[in-house]
Amino acid sequence: TQLLEQSPQFLSIQEGENLTVYCNSSSVFSSLQWYRQEPGEGPVLLVTVVTGGEVKKLKRLTFQFGDARKDSSLHITAAQPGDTGLYLCAGGSYGQNFVFGPGTRLSVLP
Amino acid sequence: DAGVIQSPRHEVTEMGQEVTLRCKPISGHDYLFWYRQTMMRGLELLIYFNNNVPIDDSGMPEDRFSAKMPNASFSTLKIQPSEPRDSAVYFCASSGFPNEKLFFGSGTQLSVL
Numbered sequence: 001t002q003l004l005e006q007s008p009q010f011l012s013i014q015e016g017e018n019l020t021v022y023c024n025s026s027s028v029f030s031s032l033q034w035y036r037q038e039p040g041e042g043p044v045l046l047v048t049v050v051t052g053g054e055v056k057k058l059k060r061l062t063f064q065f066g067d068a069r070k071d072s073s074l075h076i077t078a079a080q081p082g083d084t085g086l087y088l089c090a091g092g093s094y095g096q097n098f099v100f101g102p103g104t105r106l107s108v109l110p
Numbered sequence: 111d112a113g114v115i116q117s118p119r120h121e122v123t124e125m126g127q128e129v130t131l132r133c134k135p136i137s138g139h140d141y142l143f144w145y146r147q148t149m150m151r152g153l154e155l156l157i158y159f160n161n162n163v164p165i166d167d168s169g170m171p172e173d174r175f176s177a178k179m180p181n182a183s184f185s186t187l188k189i190q191p192s193e194p195r196d197s198a199v200y201f202c203a204s205s206g207f208p209n210e211k212l213f214f215g216s217g218t219q220l221s222v223l
Contacts, residue, residue: 031209042114042201042214043153088153092209097143097166102152 003027004091004101012107016078021104023089024071030093032065032072037086037103079108116202116215124223128190131218133202134183141208144177144187145201147217153201159185160208192222 005024013019023032031050035043047056049065049072056063060083062075076083086105090098115134123129135142143158157167162179170177174193179185189196199219203212 033211035212041216042203043212044214045211048211094209096209097155097158098209098212100153 004089004099006087006089006101006104008104009102010105010107012109013079015080015108015110017108018075018077019079019106020073020075021087021106022071022073023091023101025091026070027091027093028069029091030069031091032069033090033092033098034063034072034074035088035090037088038084043086043088076106079106081108081110084108114202114204114213114215116200116218118218119216120219120221122221122223123192125193126191127222128188129192129196129220129222131187131200131202131220133185133187133215135185135202135204136213137183139204139206139213140182141205142179142185143203143205143212144185145203145214147199147201148197156187189220192220194222196220197222 007022033048034046036046037043047063052067052069054065060077064073084107086103088103089101092098117132140161144156145153146156147153156169157177158165159179175189177187199217201214201217203214205212
């Protein structure tokens with residue numbers, strides 16, 4: 001069974017600070033997705049990474065897929081209250097459905 | 111498109127009652143997924159369909175849970191009889207291709223008293 005771990009579990013920061021959250025596994029994934037889930041809503045896809053070492057940027061968010069395709073990180077620059085939510089990573093492999101990590105719950109205080 | 115539509119948004123019921131959750135996927139999506147989310151276990155895949163056919167139901171916790179997809183635009187998840195430990199948020203999601211972007215509904219918050 002492929003398992004994903006995410007750290008930290010909870011993170012509370014002030015507006016304007018930078019942060020990095022991590023997604024780790026002992027398994028190799030063919031692709032990895034990051035979702036953000038706001039209270040009372042379903043997760044919404046932020047990005048998909050498929051190549052080892054790949055870096056993608058989405059405004060203030062930078063996503064990196066590890067060289068070995070077992071881990072990923074999400075870095076947020078100058079966090080804003082609108083970034084508050086649950087960040088989920090999901091790993092996919094050929095012929096298998098995505099497996100979700102437990103998530104990092106981020107709170108950005110104004 | 112209106113996105114994935116789930117109903118009801120909230121359901122409160124008593125232990126032993128039957129509960130039916132409903133989902134309308136995005137038109138044209140061939141894959142439909144049912145997930146359950148709790149604080150303890152996170153987001154768990156219960157079952158998924160491809161072209162209305164159940165492909166993998168290994169995540170369904172027990173025989174009290176059943177899911178159907180009678181046509182491309184409608185799916186149900188039924189719990190009979192319900193138990194307090196079934197309390198969770200149940201999400202339906204759809205996608206156009208396997209291992210591609212999942213579009214989630216807003217979920218059904220189920221409370222079994």
